[in-house]
Amino acid sequence: MDTRHGARMIPPTYERAASLQQALQQLASTPGRPIQPIAGGTNLLDLMKLQVMQPSGLLDVNALPLDAITATEEGGLQLGATARNADTAYHPLVEREYPLLAAAILAAASPQIRNMASNGGNLLQRTRCTYFYDRATPCNKREPGSGCSAVGGLTKYHAILGASEHCIATHPSDMCVALAALDATVHVTSVRGTRAIPFGAFHRLPGDQPEQDSTLAADELITHLTLPPGGRFAAHSAYLKIRERLSYAFALVSVAAALEIGPDGRITDARLALGSVAHKPWRSTDAERLLIGAMPGDTAFESAADRLLEGAQSQGQNAFKIPLARRAVVRALQAATEGTIDNRGRRRGQPEHAA
Numbered sequence: 001m002d003t004r005h006g007a008r009m010i011p012p013t014y015e016r017a018a019s020l021q022q023a024l025q026q027l028a029s030t031p032g033r034p035i036q037p038i039a040g041g042t043n044l045l046d047l048m049k050l051q052v053m054q055p056s057g058l059l060d061v062n063a064l065p066l067d068a069i070t071a072t073e074e075g076g077l078q079l080g081a082t083a084r085n086a087d088t089a090y091h092p093l094v095e096r097e098y099p100l101l102a103a104a105i106l107a108a109a110s111p112q113i114r115n116m117a118s119n120g121g122n123l124l125q126r127t128r129c130t131y132f133y134d135r136a137t138p139c140n141k142r143e144p145g146s147g148c149s150a151v152g153g154l155t156k157y158h159a160i161l162g163a164s165e166h167c168i169a170t171h172p173s174d175m176c177v178a179l180a181a182l183d184a185t186v187h188v189t190s191v192r193g194t195r196a197i198p199f200g201a202f203h204r205l206p207g208d209q210p211e212q213d214s215t216l217a218a219d220e221l222i223t224h225l226t227l228p229p230g231g232r233f234a235a236h237s238a239y240l241k242i243r244e245r246l247s248y249a250f251a252l253v254s255v256a257a258a259l260e261i262g263p264d265g266r267i268t269d270a271r272l273a274l275g276s277v278a279h280k281p282w283r284s285t286d287a288e289r290l291l292i293g294a295m296p297g298d299t300a301f302e303s304a305a306d307r308l309l310e311g312a313q314s315q316g317q318n319a320f321k322i323p324l325a326r327r328a329v330v331r332a333l334q335a336a337t338e339g340t341i342d343n344r345g346r347r348r349g350q351p352e353h354a355a
Helices: 020-028 044-049 085-089 092-097 099-106 111-116 119-123 175-181 285-291 298-308 321-338
Strands: 013-016 035-038 057-060 069-071 077-080 185-190 193-198 221-227 237-242 253-261 267-275
Touching: 020 035, 020 057, 020 185, 020 221, 035 044, 069 092, 077 092, 085 092, 085 099, 085 111, 085 119, 092 099, 099 175, 099 237, 099 253, 119 175, 119 221, 175 253, 175 267, 237 321, 253 321, 267 285, 267 298, 267 321, 285 298, 298 321
Parallel strands: 013 057, 035 057
Antiparallel strands: 069 077, 077 221, 185 193, 185 221, 237 253, 253 267
16 A cells, blocks of 8 residues: 555556457446556556556456457558567568558667557557656646646646647657558457547547547557558658657657658658657648658758648747757658668668678
């Protein structure tokens, strides 16, 4: 029992799901203080230790057959929800067809965490806002209606896009920025049936309900993600993460950029997403359309960056994020034009000895 801050920690129950049906029935049976699915637990357990999250029980889903990574009939990719981040990043299909995703995953956290963290859990990470983690301060995300301590407070790491007066936190995932750019779909199931959620509709902006990070219902379980065929972007993609130290640090700004370049040198298709600037990965199809048909270069890249950052507003100390994000978008597009760089520092097709 932990009585810090006058609170009493109620020990959660623990159950290991033996089948998907059993797991769904368990999730549907506790509408009050719900049971929380757990795979790697790399974020959830930290939040429980700090009593930021206090589920009534933990439902271990690691025994469920949800860890496969396979090609789809349409030529895309299916990523199991319990597949580990490291296994996903180093999977041959991901490395060959979706190097942008591999690069984003391997830019995150540490090898130890990537070995444990699951794909489904990555989508459900909570913000790393200092005030969210500090139970001595008001936080609408942690306790709706209590206020947002970040507004008018320390805002260096906070949102410049999509924020509201109720919350200016950012989403912390690197993987999700690449998934947003690559048009992923999140597949979920419950005792009520299944849903396929376009990635852009999975995470929410804070509005007046910042406690709700996603559109996932409490009784729903993520089973897998799917990606459309992505080979056309494999030769020209880049994930750029700007952070304060090289390892084990969350981004100040990150960019996922992918281009398809035709025989005449013009851009025939483009994908572009920003991370650590909003409550969800930030993508603008209008910005991408500006690139289509253009010759790669700073003029086109700067126009796309301006459109992507349309409406950006500083929250005091994070004013630097706006010009930083603009420059990062241009640099990521430059890098993608030059060719995809893998996570061993080699461009695609470069011999091993040249690394």
